[in-house]
Amino acid sequence: MAIVVENLTKLYGSQKAVDNISFEIKTGEVVGFLGPNGAGKSTTMKMITCYMAPSQGSIRLDRFNASEQPEEIKKRIGYLPENNPLYTDMAIVDYLKFCAELQGVEKEQLSQRIRAMIELCGLTRERYKKIHALSKGYRQRVGLAQAMIHDPEILILDEPTTGLDPNQRIEIRKLIKELGKEKTVILSSHILPEVEATCDRILIINRGQIVADGSAVTLRQQAQGQELLELNIEASNGADVRAALLDLAPVETVQPVEDKQGFFRLQSKPDTSSRKAIFDLCVEKQWYLMEMRGIETRLEDVFRELTN
Ligand SMILES: Nc1ncnc2c1ncn2[C@@H]1O[C@H](COP(=O)(O)OP(=O)(O)OP(=O)(O)O)[C@@H](O)[C@H]1O
Helix, strand or coil, X not given: CCXXXXXXXXXXXXXXXXXXXXXXXXXXXXXXXXXXXXXXXXXXXXXXXXXXXXXXXXXXXXXXXXXXCHHHHHHHEXXXXXXXXXXXXXXXXXXXXHHXXXXXXXXHHHHHHHHHHHHHCCCHHHCCCEHHHXXXXXXXXXXXXXXXXXXXXXXXXXXXXXXXXXHHXXXXXXXXXXXXXXXXXXXXXXXXXXHHHHCCEEEEEECCEEEEEECHHHHHHHHXXXXXXXXXXXXXXXXXXXXXXXXXXXXXXXXXXXXXXXXXXXEECCCCCCHHHHXXXXXXXXXXXXXXXXXXXXHHHHHHHHHC
16 A cells, blocks of 8 residues: 655644645655654654644545545554553553454454464564553554554554663564564664664655655665775875875875774766776875775765654
8 A cells, every 4th residue: 555645734823733745655665764853754644643633735545535534544543642652551462352342343353363463573472461561662562553453555654662771672673673574664863773674765855855765775875876985005104105195186185094003085077986096196106005995875864864
């Protein structure tokens, strides 16, 4: 099931929390909404799940339109809201039964669905425990189980790993990846490695607008633009090396690396590579080229550049 969002805007009073965004998510994609605090991620998710009406714009899930058929859309979406609200004095099984009934799961299918979700989310041992007695990671699993209880085609998860320890984070990520094999998933996060590890595609949102859309690799490449190299050249005079590198036709800038004798960061001019010229130069001058490696722009740098 695909999602098509067109010119979506949400105003809170005079504040534009979401500002005229459009995107499409294909069936089976796992998409990460990435953005700093207050960027508009939760607001966008609430509109897609029909928990909040847009001020302008439209949302479609295949043939269903959110403004005209919200109930059809809710049936097909599983939603884990931010902060994962749960009835903590209920046992897991009872809570899931309650959620399943609310979502209209057929009576004959109730116990099978509850059992399947408990198993899928790794809750078998804890299933009779009251939710208040669970650790944060297990509560998050209960949140995921409730989101999937009616077997929706789309899962919308608002910061699914917030507050979890690194082990629990990895487990929830694994689970999301597993779910992503069958379902269309949108998740939000401001944790970069998490989005990179879990998602096929990343939408970076800043101040209510989409500022980047692509895979982690594409986003890095787009930001990179120019070749960036780190070199270690052994020569009797370091100052000569910098000057000679700067003289090479494809080279734009050369900076010595602080506290590392003989190391330089070199940027090539757009659409060129300096590798061969550097190699030839070292041969000519009889310098030793000890190291030459490309430096990737980190996703963190892309994010900072786009959202600062
Ligand atoms: N119910 C509301 N009433 C008024 N303003 C709101 C409301 N909900 C959100 N906002 C504002 O809208 C903007 C976007 O908020 P939103 O919660 O969508 O951001 P977010 O990207 O999910 O942030 P975070 O990562 O901190 O959860 C923020 O400035 C926020 O203060």
